[in-house]
Amino acid sequence: MPSIDSVGHAAATPDLEQPWAELGLKDDEYANIREIIGRRPTIAELAMYSVMWSEHCSYKSSKVHFTLWGENTTDEMREKLLVGIGENAGVVDIGDGWAVTFKVESHNHPSYVEPYQGAATGVGGIVRDIMSMGARPIAVMDSLRFGNLSHPDTERVLPGVVAGVGGYGNCLGLPNIGGEVVFDDCYQGNPLVNALCVGAMRTEDIHLAKASGAGNKVILFGAKTGGDGIGGVSVLASETFEEGGPTKRPAVQVGDPFAEKVLIECCLDLYKAGVVAGIQDLGGAGLSCATSELASNGDGGMRVELDLVPLRDASLEPHEILMSESQERMMAIVEPDKVDAFLAITDRWDVEATVIGEVTDGDHLVITWHGDVIVDVPPRSVAHEGPTYHRPLERPGYLDELQANGPESLTRPESGEELRTQLLSMLGSPNLCDKSWVTNQYDRYVMGNTALAQPDDAGVVRVDESTGRGVAVATDCNGRFAQLDPYAGAQLALAEAYRNVATAGAEPLAVTDCLNFGSPEDPGVMWQFREAIRGIAEGCKFLGIPVTGGNVSFYNQTGDVAIHPTPVIGVLGVMEDVARRNGSGFRTEGAHVYLLGTTRDELGGSEWAHVIHKHLGGRPPAVDLAAEQKLGQVLVAAAQEGLLEAAHDLSDGGLAVALAEAVMRHGVGARVDVADVGEGVDAFTALFSESAARALVAVSAEHAGRFGQIIGDLPCVHLGTTGGRDLVVDDQFTVSIAELRAAHEATLPAVFGE
Structure with a gap:
């Protein structure tokens, strides 16, 4: 030659x-x-x-x-899009002549091979996608998943990935305003590094x-x-x-x-x-x-x-x-x-x-x-x-047995002391523990426009300094839910991200997704993938928010062992004034604490089953998109009127973990009664169920009446009031904020050092 x-x-x-x-x-x-x-x-x-x-x-x-995206995107949804699927990133109109572009992409395999550079260049790549649309990047987020926290290779991969995300983003001068850090054995040989970037521009500059x-x-x-x-x-x-x-x-x-x-x-x-x-x-x-x-x-x-x-x-x-x-x-x-x-x-x-x-x-x-x-x-x-x-599709043979092995047979706590002990165990578990060892390596406030960041439910960043107009963004996915039912699991990821954005006080506007799956050459994986896409597409159609673009990451498996299906969903919402955003923690004493939404006995794929019993089986929580939409409308309306002192979605760990996080956030305790959370719902179910379409809110006494008017027929339970330095669950247990923090904050430093 x-x-x-x-x-x-x-x-x-x-x-x-x-x-x-x-x-x-x-x-x-x-x-x-x-x-x-x-x-x-x-x-x-x-x-x-x-x-x-x-x-x-x-x-x-x-x-x-x-x-499926096109079939489930209505003309009304398309009106929200300035640029849709097919370009480097989607663009949506947020009003006042402003447009926002956002996208999430994977850098999974490179981050396993070389954690620092793999994660760093993942951030760099998604930032360039955003700037290629004509926008100034204004914030980044990262959705990370690792194997067992105790595995030696996790100690190789996680610090490098976190340092790469933080090092690149910090040097760019971009605030990291949120994301996830999840641990599960299924990600041991295939960690997931999904990076998201948001950019802003005038509509004429696309x-x-x-x-x-x-x-x-x-x-x-x-x-x-x-x-x-x-x-x-x-x-x-x-x-x-x-x-x-x-x-x-x-x-x-x-x-x-x-x-x-x-x-x-x-x-x-x-x-x-x-x-x-x-x-x-x-x-x-x-x-x-x-x-x-x-x-x-x-x-x-x-x-x-x-x-x-x-x-x-x-x-x-x-x-x-x-x-x-x-x-x-x-x-x-x-x-x-x-x-x-x-x-x-x-x-x-x-x-x-x-x-x-x-x-x-x-x-x-x-x-x-x-x-x-x-x-x-x-x-x-x-x-x-x-x-x-056109890869072959086949419902996995293991699914019937997995779904039949529900959590009903698991031993449940029978006393208040057992509830207390299990809450502390869950707060210290890898998925629910304090993630500040990770997030403290990220600059959350550079550029001076960050209104909310981790550990709040969504990141909020101001776009227009003159009016306060801004956006909220959240990423979510529970891979265990998707393993049990990929259609419902994908919709639950969409619902949770939608709920987190609404909890912050923003009106959900658009979706990006990063679909992480095993080998497409496995018919079972392709069935999971198709079901997840169908769930997202039909869910977005119901909620009226379009998919703007995203990423597919296949071959996330080692040998013939695949990760759980992990369709990470990012939802972006718009706020007319970020000063009206809702934080997740209780701030003042004497506020009324409410539980919004319906609680059912739903523990399949829950953190309680995972942490306390190492169990995965049954069905995930039921999806009720109409209830999610109604809850979101109440949360946004209440935020716009400045009625809420705090708002926190209920997801991993249920009400118990949400209450603990709310009291730890600013050191303000609460006294609650869970006896009347729902018909036939005992204290254990009230505290640890992961039923969807629920939120915990705190409302001052002066705003309680108006809040009651806004709620309408949304299910609402008055749990109690804020105050003190303890979390008190009447007739069950009392635990101090100091003890909650001790359990919550020790886990990652014990593995990776202070």
């Missing part, structure tokens, strides 16, 4: 053996590539197709189910990823291209880990948050100057993705001179340059008469920028290397017309 495998050489050597299998392609996929381009691909073309047709980039196993206008220039700007991340997330996240631990360090990208911070400000100046006709970040699949997607979304073709790409490793081959996922890079389409102004701005920010090609009036993406054509392909065939698999 000559030094360069050009298109001409490829045409002349049709039988040359190629490493398509080593690049992750199937034999029929390789044959399809040859049919599309009418010859064997060059090694550069093969590299592009391999990364762009990977599971992570092409959604080849999942996209046949995406029709930018899209398209290359239109023949003669317009293609400019690559930002960091130089290196050998890190070659085939990184695109290939690494498209296969199953085998036993034996991390083995693919070279595939993980390396981030530089300070370079990205400069890149953010540079991009915002470019947008302000009006010199950008189209823009795309370089994340998964790098230049292969940016060139093919921009050209595919445009109205012509594109020609790129790859040898003009600035390199930090001069030994890189052309196919390696195309596959590299080096961070902090962007690609812009610029009209010829605006190139000088574009370059003047990048020079001012000391950001390297190079014109590497132009938009053509043809219909192919053509890439040259020192004059030789090494890529000549229809861009849509690379970016948007990859393989589509």
